[in-house]
Amino acid sequence: MRIHAREVIGLVLIVVGIGFEKQWWAIPREWNPWQPLRVADPITPVTQWKLQRLEDNPEACLAALQTTPGESLVYTPLAPHTPVEGCPLENVVRIQRSAVTFNRSFVASCPLALTWALYERHRLQPLARDVFRQPVTGVEHYGSFACRNIYHRANARRSEHATADALDVAAFRLESGRRIELLSDWDDEGEAGEFLHQAQEDACGLFGTVLGPDYNAAHANHFHLGVRGVSICR
Ligand SMILES: [Zn+2]
Numbered sequence: 001m002r003i004h005a006r007e008v009i010g011l012v013l014i015v016v017g018i019g020f021e022k023q024w025w026a027i028p029r030e031w032n033p034w035q036p037l038r039v040a041d042p043i044t045p046v047t048q049w050k051l052q053r054l055e056d057n058p059e060a061c062l063a064a065l066q067t068t069p070g071e072s073l074v075y076t077p078l079a080p081h082t083p084v085e086g087c088p089l090e091n092v093v094r095i096q097r098s099a100v101t102f103n104r105s106f107v108a109s110c111p112l113a114l115t116w117a118l119y120e121r122h123r124l125q126p127l128a129r130d131v132f133r134q135p136v137t138g139v140e141h142y143g144s145f146a147c148r149n150i151y152h153r154a155n156a157r158r159s160e161h162a163t164a165d166a167l168d169v170a171a172f173r174l175e176s177g178r179r180i181e182l183l184s185d186w187d188d189e190g191e192a193g194e195f196l197h198q199a200q201e202d203a204c205g206l207f208g209t210v211l212g213p214d215y216n217a218a219h220a221n222h223f224h225l226g227v228r229g230v231s232i233c234r
Contacts, residue, residue, distance in 0.1 A: 038067040058091040061110035072099045087147035106144040107164045111227045123202035131195045138173030166226030183221040186213045204233035
């Protein structure tokens, strides 16, 4: 009996079809753009795309934030309010702590809170364990909300801080108590400098806008980690 190519192709298509139905080839959730984002899932190139879709979907964003495992993010959802005239806030939460303590609680848009949770868990802590063999236990920041334009210029566009869409991070504290600070350790040639440079690189592609000491003098003492923009990294 001769087997025709057409029959073989037909048979293959049937098997592939059954495979999809039985989910032999199910795409892992973190690679499937249509599956909701979960904080514990590994980060993939699809993660930033999922984050961006959540910017216009407050309920889905809060649902994703709730997937943060255990006590690794302590926050309170806030009703829409206008803390400063001209800068209404909506879809915001107050972050009290995460797996790290902060020098003070801060207001964050839901996408910012979610991106931070992903960054801390999947990037910052593994990096700290790699470089220092211990976790980060504290993060010092200069704040997230400020009702202003970029560089305080009257004719510039609104800053990401005007909508609590960015956090300015100044220093990290390790479990041993050692403090790694942007201002004094960025140019360090040892592990502190290595840690800070890698921490910035690891933030790129997850946060939409990442600015650091190499960008300009205004950022000599902090990382600007914002959720607007796509992979802006300077
Ligand atoms: Zn900033």
